[in-house]
Amino acid sequence: MTVYVDDAYVPATVGHVTSRWCHLVSDADDPAELHVFAARIGLRRAWFQPGRRPGDGSPDPTKDHYDLTEEARARAVAAGAVEITAHEGGRMRLARRAALRAGLPSRTTLR
Template sequence: MAAYVDDAGIMWRGKPRFHLIADSVAELHAFTASIGIKRCWYHSGTRFPHYDITTEQRSAAIQAGATAVSDRELVLIAKKIRDEKSHPSDLPLPRRPTA
């Protein structure tokens, strides 16, 4: 399982927040559950599925094995994961119409 956390530190309600992603949504949920992050912090309706996490949660994620990356690197990783998941070879072949 590979998890990644950025260093963006986007301020929300006066405190920095960071993004946590993983190679798949299932891995992301399993990883966050293992370090006590609640599912309500999950964002699915965005460019890439992620959790918004606090400074303390970021430290816990890194201690649990997440790779710390820059915010730019995180976007590139997320795009790569998304592209791999939607690669045409992974999609079912269209059915041919029968006469």
């Protein structure tokens, strides 16, 4: 499994935290390893955002992610996450969805 962090840097206030936020994702269909990585950098499991398909709300592992502040992003990179652009993250999600529709493993790496 590879863990990625994008550079979305969306300004927002979540609860009492104001930051520029980005995303921590992996290329695996099972989020278990992503949870292990997230815990290593100090993220709570409750902060995980499981992907859901619009309409029926069924699981969509291509959308599974954690939101990260800039500080948490720096910890993720220091722990080995691969930096990607938000555009690359979008391309990766589209490729994984196409693979799933074709009945293929959806693990898609960018590099």
